[in-house]
Amino acid sequence: NSLGEHIKEASVGDAVEILGFDKVPDVGIVFTKGGKAEAPVSVREESIPPQNPEGIVSLTLAAETQGALEAIVSALPTGAKLVSKKTGEITTADVLFAKSIGAIVLGFNVKIRPEVLKLAATEKVLVKNYKLIYEMLSEINDVIEGKELSMQEEIYGVAKILARFPYEKTEVLGIAVTDGRVAKGDKARIVRGDEVVGEARITSLRQGKEQISKVETGEEAGIIITPFLDFTIGDMVICHG
Structure with a gap:
C-alpha cells in the first residue's frame, strides 16, 4: 500500500502496488477478478481490427516505459491506426505480426536484436527505433x-x-562480414548484445594497404568510422541505408 506495507486486500480508494502481471497494463485500464476467489486477475483491453483503408497507416508500437508509451499514443496523428502497443524490446513475433496485417513497427528507445532487423529486411517490414518522440x-x-x-x-x-x-x-575496426556486404559510405550501427552503441558512417575500407569499395560475406577488412564510437571486440556492425 501507500505506506509500503504488504497487505492481502485493498478497499475502495486505497492506493496499492500490484505485482504479477505478464505485461504492464495501460493507464486507465479496468481489471476485474471473476469466478472463484483464486482466479487470476484478467486485464480487459479493447482490440483494434487490423484494417488499412486508404489514408490510414497501421502501426505497432513498443516503448521503453509505460509513461512514454502513453505519451506517444495520446499524440498520434489522425490517420495512424494503432494495432498493437507494449513496453519492452521489438521481437521477431512483432515483425511477423506486422507482416501479416501490413503494419509498420516503431520503437521508442527500445532494444532491437540484429536477428530481428535481419528478419524485418527479409520480410520487407519497416522497423524503426527512435530516441525523440517528436x-x-x-x-x-x-x-x-x-x-x-x-x-x-x-x-x-x-x-x-x-x-x-x-x-x-583514431582506430581501425578489423571486421569479418557474416552476411551481405559492407561498403565505404555505408551508415553503420554498432551493436553490443542487445544494446545499440551508436551510429556512424564508414569513411575508409581497406584490405591490407589497398583501399577498396566493398567486401562481401566471408571476407575480412579494416574500416574506419566517423564519428568514432567506443566499440569492443565482439561487437556487431550493421550496415544500413
Whole structure:
C-alpha cells in the first residue's frame, strides 16, 4: 500500500502496488477478478481490427516505459491506426505480426536484436527505433502523407569486429562480414548484445594497404568510422541505408 506495507486486500480508494502481471497494463485500464476467489486477475483491453483503408497507416508500437508509451499514443496523428502497443524490446513475433496485417513497427528507445532487423529486411517490414518522440510523430505524418521513402531502412550487411588497430588519431575496426556486404559510405550501427552503441558512417575500407569499395560475406577488412564510437571486440556492425 501507500505506506509500503504488504497487505492481502485493498478497499475502495486505497492506493496499492500490484505485482504479477505478464505485461504492464495501460493507464486507465479496468481489471476485474471473476469466478472463484483464486482466479487470476484478467486485464480487459479493447482490440483494434487490423484494417488499412486508404489514408490510414497501421502501426505497432513498443516503448521503453509505460509513461512514454502513453505519451506517444495520446499524440498520434489522425490517420495512424494503432494495432498493437507494449513496453519492452521489438521481437521477431512483432515483425511477423506486422507482416501479416501490413503494419509498420516503431520503437521508442527500445532494444532491437540484429536477428530481428535481419528478419524485418527479409520480410520487407519497416522497423524503426527512435530516441525523440517528436521525430517519430513527424515521420508517422510523412508516411500518412505518402512520403514512405523517408522512413525506409534497408540492411545491407552484418559484420563482426575481430580486432582493433591504432591509426593516426583514431582506430581501425578489423571486421569479418557474416552476411551481405559492407561498403565505404555505408551508415553503420554498432551493436553490443542487445544494446545499440551508436551510429556512424564508414569513411575508409581497406584490405591490407589497398583501399577498396566493398567486401562481401566471408571476407575480412579494416574500416574506419566517423564519428568514432567506443566499440569492443565482439561487437556487431550493421550496415544500413
